[in-house]
Amino acid sequence: MLKRRQPLLQRFFILFILCSIIASPESATLLPSPDATALLGFQSKADLRNNLRFSQNASFHFCDWQGVTCYEQKVVRLILEHLDLGGIFAPNTLSHLDQLRVLSLQNNSLAGPIPDLSGLINLKSLFLDHNFFTGSFPPSILSLHRIRTLDLSYNNITGPIPSSLASLDRLYYLRLDWNRFNGTVPPLNQSSLKTFSISGNNLTGAIPVTQALLRFGFSSFSWNPGLCGEIIHKECHPRPHFFGPTAAVVAPPPAAVLGQSVEVHGVELAQPSANKHKRTAVIIGFSAGVFVLIGSLLCFVMAVRKEKDKKQSTAVIESDDGATTAQVAAVIQMEQETELEEKVKRVQGMQVAKSGNLIFCAGEAQLYTLDQLMRASAELLGRGTIGTTYKAVLDNRLIVTVKRLDAGKLASTTKETFEQHMESVGGLRHPNLVPLRAYFQAKEERLLVYDYQPNGSLLSLIHAVEHGRRIRIGF
Structure with a gap:
């Protein structure tokens, strides 16, 4: 009996050892x-x-x-x-x-x-x-x-x-x-x-x-x-040239040299005789004499008229001196009036800048004007506790975000305090912070201009659901 039990005990012992090895944590590393x-x-x-x-x-x-x-x-x-x-x-x-x-x-x-x-x-x-x-x-x-x-x-x-x-x-x-x-x-x-x-x-x-x-x-x-486009300084739709391409001038076919062709369309051409040559020479000489005579008469008439014009110009110059002096005085007066108008415009421009103008933060390029911003097409993005946010597309295809602040919530904030806050915020730069590019204030109107971010709001990302489960956000 003992001899039969010993092989069974050995088998159970071997199985126990194998199970313990497999179940041990170290076996997972295998x-x-x-x-x-x-x-x-x-x-x-x-x-x-x-x-x-x-x-x-x-x-x-x-x-x-x-x-x-x-x-x-x-x-x-x-x-x-x-x-x-x-x-x-x-x-x-x-x-x-x-x-x-x-x-x-x-x-x-x-x-x-x-x-x-x-x-x-x-x-x-x-x-x-x-x-x-x-x-x-x-x-x-x-x-x-x-x-x-x-x-x-x-x-x-x-x-x-x-x-x-x-x-x-x-x-x-x-x-x-x-x-x-x-x-x-x-x-x-x-x-x-x-x-x-x-x-x-x-x-x-x-x-x-x-x-x-x-x-x-x-x-x-x-x-x-x-x-x-504007960035590479290349016009997208070049205007056609004012003058079209000139048509090529077709030269007339060269005339046939007399005597070189024996027959033209079946008609035989005879050689010119010596009498015809003499008659042609006489006609040319007479014509040349007539042209010389006419030219001499024209020169004489022009000389007489020139002499008369000199006498008349002397009197005209004396009379024009007074007119010229009057014209100079008028020009000086116009320049003085223009200078005065420019001074008035400068003063008005300074007043406009103080009463309400688009102010770009330090170091920002002035890529658009207040007029362009006001004419931009606007799309509502959302409303908050202190204002409303819009997506604005300017006429030069630049896309910005404009936040219109609630005048009632900021009624106690003075213009000077608002400007100081905007200068401080406009100087902040961080990869996770949308930079403030410009701001505007006039009377009860206050606008903030940022870069447009096409990724939606943080609220939409947090609560977004895709395929029945929330979207995982990596921070």
Whole structure:
């Protein structure tokens, strides 16, 4: 009996040991990390020349791999530059690195379309430039609301540049140059945008005049023959020339030289005789004599008239001296009156500036006048406790936000106090603060002018619902 029980006890003991090993926390480390799986999946499709040093056998030490930076066993930076990667950027690989902040694959030979990157919810910098990517602008990038740096330059991306790029309000660096983009330029107006280039594409139409795009020069838009507008100093609809193209003057056909053609239309031409030559010479000489005689008579008549004009001009000069003196006096009087009118206008202008004028904050360019602002088309954006906010589109296509303050709420605030507050607020600059560009006050009317932000209100973002669930906001 004892001999039979010993094998059974041994088997139970072995099963107990195996179960304890499997159930232990350390056994979880034997499974490869999802980040390591994502990196290996990317390598299998992108590294056709075996230049990456990723290894399946060393997947538990993926944080030590080439170009990988981790924080608490999660990949936060992936820099794979100048490695001659010649495959494709496969979907469902790097997009699973949900803690990734920086991704750089620049200066490789990756081809094909850019995959869905919406899983990179914490991505702040994306460098895919100097590759051979094709297809259209990846729409998944528009969902990366924390993105600050985006470089897709020097690829073969086609199609339009989406206007939704204006919703990426943290965008600091944007380069889309030297691709094959077509269509129009989107009205980007991020106050944080400091680096921008769309040169070397096939873009057409007028460049929108926004506060953000006005900061960049001609080089940011060059090599787009179809672009026009105020920013690049190119008229969009050139006027036709006042004078049309002149018609070419058709020279008459050369006359046939006498004697060179023996027959013209079957009629034989005879050679001129010597008598005809003599008769022609006499006629020419007589005509020349008549012309000389007529010319002499005309010269004599003109000399007589000139002498009479001299005598009359002496009397006219004496009489004109008085008239000239009177004209000079009249001109001096007109200049004095004009100068007086200008002084009056200056005084009136100073009074207008004191009573009510559009005042731009320190360092701001005066891109529009009060008259343009008043003539702009307005759209109601919302109402608050101290005023109403409008979206104003000026005649030069510049879009601004105008906040009209409630006169009743600010009745106790003096003009001097209001101006001091506006000068203080106008000097504030921060990436998360919409800058005050200008303000206006006259009697009971007070307006504040800001950059237009196309992303909606904070209330709409907090309470927005998409597909039955609230939208996740990354702060």
